[in-house]
Amino acid sequence: MLTRVCRQLRREEDGYALVIAMLLLSIMSVSLVVALNAGNAALRQSELGVRWSRTLTVAETGIDDAILTIAQDRTVAPACPVGGTAACETDDGDYQVSWATAADGSVTVNSVGYHPTLADQDFTREIQVLLEPEPTFVYALFAEDSLEIKNNPIVNGDVYSTTSVIVGNNVVICGSIIAAGGNVTLGLNAQVVTSNVATSCTGQLGNVWANGSIAMGVTSSIAGDATASAPTGTVCNVVSASYAITSGAVQGDATACGQITAAVSGTSSPGTLTSPPAVDALPGYVFDSANYPGMTCYPSTGTCGQTNTSATAVSEFQTYVNANLATLSGTYGVWQENPSTDTTIDFDGFDMGGDLTIITNAPVDFGNTTTVTSTTPGELVVISLYEPPADTSCTTNGGDCSIYGANFMEFDRGVIADPDDGISVFIYTSGKLAFKNKPIAEGAIYAGSMDIKNGFDIVYNSRIARILGFGTSLELTLWQELTV
Amino acid sequence: MAILSLSATTVLAVAQRVFEDTNTVVDRRDVFNDGRVALDELTKHLRQAESVDAASTASAVTMPTYLDGTGATVVWRAVGTSAPYALERSTDGGVSYVEVLDSLASPEVFTYVQHDGVTDQVTVAFQLTTSTTVVELTTDIYLRNV
Numbered sequence: 022m023l024t025r026v027c028r029q030l031r032r033e034e035d036g037y038a039l040v041i042a043m044l045l046l047s048i049m050s051v052s053l054v055v056a057l058n059a060g061n062a063a064l065r066q067s068e069l070g071v072r073w074s075r076t077l078t079v080a081e082t083g084i085d086d087a088i089l090t091i092a093q094d095r096t097v098a099p100a101c102p103v104g105g106t107a108a109c110e111t112d113d114g115d116y117q118v119s120w121a122t123a124a125d126g127s128v129t130v131n132s133v134g135y136h137p138t139l140a141d142q143d144f145t146r147e148i149q150v151l152l153e154p155e156p157t158f159v160y161a162l163f164a165e166d167s168l169e170i171k172n173n174p175i176v177n178g179d180v181y182s183t184t185s186v187i188v189g190n191n192v193v194i195c196g197s198i199i200a201a202g203g204n205v206t207l208g209l210n211a212q213v214v215t216s217n218v219a220t221s222c223t224g225q226l227g228n229v230w231a232n233g234s235i236a237m238g239v240t241s242s243i244a245g246d247a248t249a250s251a252p253t254g255t256v257c258n259v260v261s262a263s264y265a266i267t268s269g270a271v272q273g274d275a276t277a278c279g280q281i282t283a284a285v286s287g288t289s290s291p292g293t294l295t296s297p298p299a300v301d302a303l304p305g306y307v308f309d310s311a312n313y314p315g316m317t318c319y320p321s322t323g324t325c326g327q328t329n330t331s332a333t334a335v336s337e338f339q340t341y342v343n344a345n346l347a348t349l350s351g352t353y354g355v356w357q358e359n360p361s362t363d364t365t366i367d368f369d370g371f372d373m374g375g376d377l378t379i380i381t382n383a384p385v386d387f388g389n390t391t392t393v394t395s396t397t398p399g400e401l402v403v404i405s406l407y408e409p410p411a412d413t414s415c416t417t418n419g420g421d422c423s424i425y426g427a428n429f430m431e432f433d434r435g436v437i438a439d440p441d442d443g444i445s446v447f448i449y450t451s452g453k454l455a456f457k458n459k460p461i462a463e464g465a466i467y468a469g470s471m472d473i474k475n476g477f478d479i480v481y482n483s484r485i486a487r488i489l490g491f492g493t494s495l496e497l498t499l500w501q502e503l504t505v
Numbered sequence: 506m507a508i509l510s511l512s513a514t515t516v517l518a519v520a521q522r523v524f525e526d527t528n529t530v531v532d533r534r535d536v537f538n539d540g541r542v543a544l545d546e547l548t549k550h551l552r553q554a555e556s557v558d559a560a561s562t563a564s565a566v567t568m569p570t571y572l573d574g575t576g577a578t579v580v581w582r583a584v585g586t587s588a589p590y591a592l593e594r595s596t597d598g599g600v601s602y603v604e605v606l607d608s609l610a611s612p613e614v615f616t617y618v619q620h621d622g623v624t625d626q627v628t629v630a631f632q633l634t635t636s637t638t639v640v641e642l643t644t645d646i647y648l649r650n651v
Binding site: 038041042045048049052053055056059060062063066067070073149497498499500501502503504 | 509512513516517519520523524526527530531533534537538541545549552553571573574649650
C-alpha cells in the first residue's frame with residue numbers, strides 16, 4: 022500500500038516538474054519576447070528617423086532637378102508636377118516638383134518628397150525655394166566715362182566710373198567711390214560717409230578706391246578706407262606724387278603706391294602697391310520673352326522681340342499710353358521698325374498704377390514730367406536699346422537721345438528710409454542719356470553715355486538689383502521647408 | 506526537487522536580468538528618441554536660418570528663421586545648474602520657452618563654423634544621459650539662407 026502511494030507521489034512529482042518547467046519556459050519566452058521587442062523597437066525608431074531624413078533628400082533632388090531644367094529652358098513644364106499622378110523616381114523615394122515664374126523674373130520652386138513611393142507613402146516632406154536673378158546693378162551711378170558730381174545732390178549708394186570721378190565742393194556721398202581707370206578728386210569740404218541722417222542713409226562702407234591718385238580738398242574727408250592703386254608693375258615710391266593720397270582726412274586705413282599727406286586715423290601705408298579696381302563694363306541686355314510672362318508686345322503678332330518689328334509699334338503703344346496716362350502699369354515690349362527721333366515714346370505727365378516695365382528699341386522721352394506717383398509702391402524699369410547714329414548729339418537740351426528728360430523729372434520716393442515704398446526706378450540704355458535740371462529718383466541709372474545738368478538726387482534701392490535680362494543666371498535666395 | 510528549485514532560481518535570475526537589460530534598452534531607446542526628435546526640429550530651424558545671432562553661445566543659439574514659410578526669431582538654449590540639463594526652445598524671440606529635452610549631460614551643445622568670415626555651419630552635439638551611460642547625437646547643419 023505504502024509502496025503504491027509512494028509510486029503515485031513520484032508520478033505526481035514528475036507531472037509537477039513538467040508544469041514548473043513549462044512555467045519557467047513561459048517566463049523565459051515572455052522575457053525573451055520583451056527583450057527582443059525592446060531592441061527591435063529601438064532599431065525600428067532609428068530606421069524611421071533615417072527614412073524621414075531620406076525623404077528630405079528626395080525632395081532636395083526635386084529642387085536640384087528643377088534648377089537644372091529651368092537653367093536650360095525656363096518655358097519647359099515640370100515632368101511630375103505637385104498634385105499630379107506622375108512621380109519622378111529616385112533610389113530613396115519619389116518626388117513631385119512644380120515652379121512658377123513671377124513678373125519680376127523670380128521663380129518659386131516647390132518640391133515634395135515621398136518615401137518610399139508616391140503611391141505608398143509613409144513620409145512626405147516639402148521644400149520651397151526662391152530663385153532670383155543674380156544682382157547685377159549694385160551702383161547708384163554707373164558711367165562708362167568720367168563722372169562729375171556737383172551742385173549739392175543727394176547721393177546714397179555706391180558710385181562707379183570706368184575712368185575717373187570728380188566730387189564737387191561740399192558734396193556728401195553716402196557710399197563708396199570706385200574709379201577703375203583714373204583719379205578721384207574730392208572738392209573742398211566734400212565728404213564720403215558711411216551714414217547720413219539728413220538723407221536717411223545708413224550702413225555704407227564709405228571707401229574710396231582709385232586706379233590713380235585720391236586728391237582731397239582741404240577739410241574733405243573719407244569715413245572708410247582710401248586706396249590709391251597702381252597698374253601691375255608700377256614701382257611705388259613713398260614720396261611720389263603719382264598714385265598718392267593728398268590733403269584732407271582719412272578716418273580708416275590709407276594705402277597708396279605714392280605718398281600720403283592726408284591725415285590718417287587708421288594705418289597709413291605709403292609706397293604700397295595694391296591691385297586697381299576691376300573694370301566693369303556696362304551690363305549688356307539680351308531680350309528673352311521667357312523673362313516676361315504676361316508681356317504686352319507691339320507688334321502683337323509674331324514672336325515678341327527685336328527681330329519682329331513694326332512701322333506702327335510706337336504709335337500704337339503711344340495711343341495706349343495716352344489713354345492710360347494716369348495709371349500706367351504692366352510690362353511692354355515695343356519694337357519699332359527703323360527707330361529714330363521721329364518714333365520717340367513720349368511719357369510726358371504720366372503716373373503709375375503699379376509696376377511698369379518698358380523695353381524698346383525706340384527712343385524714350387520723359388518730357389517735362391512733374392512728380393510721378395504710383396497708386397501702389399511700384400518699380401519702373403525703362404530699357405531703351407536705341408543707339409543714336411554716330412554723327413548725332415544728345416545733350417541736356419535734347420537732340421538724338423536714347424532716353425531724355427527735361428525739367429524736374431521726379432519720381433515719388435516715398436520715405437527715403439523705407440526702401441519698400443514709393444517708386445524704385447531703373448533706367449538703362451546702352452546709348453545716350455541726358456537729363457536736364459535735377460532728376461530725383463530712388464533706384465539707379467545706367468547708361469553708355471550720361472549727361473545730367475544741374476546735379477541730381479539718386480538714392481540707390483536694392484529693389485532694382487536683380488533686374489532681368491542682363492545675362493546672369495538665377496541664384497537661390499530662399500530655402501524653406503513647409504509643413505505638408 | 507532540489508534540481509527543480511535550482512533551475513527555477515536560475516531561470517528567475519535570468520529573467521530578472523533580462524528585465525533589467527530590457528529596461529536599459531528601453532531607457533536608451535526613449536532617450537535616443539527624444540534626442541532625435543529634438544535634433545530633427547532644431548536642424549529644421551537651423552537649416553532655414555538666415556544667420557546666427559552674434560550673441561549666440563555654446564549653450565544658446567538665436568536665429569532669424571522660418572516656421573512653415575513665416576519668418577520668426579527662434580531661440581534654443583540649454584539651461585540648468587548641473588546635469589541633467591534641459592534643452593528649451595522659443596519661437597517668439599525668447600519671450601517664452603518650451604522644454605524639449607531634459608537629459609543633457611552637458612550644456613555645451615552648439616559649435617559655430619565660419620567660411621569666408623560668415624557663420625554658415627553649426628555643429629549640434631547632444632550628450633544624453635541614460636540610466637547607465639552618456640550617449641551622443643551629433644549633426645552638422647549647413648545654413649541654406651545665409
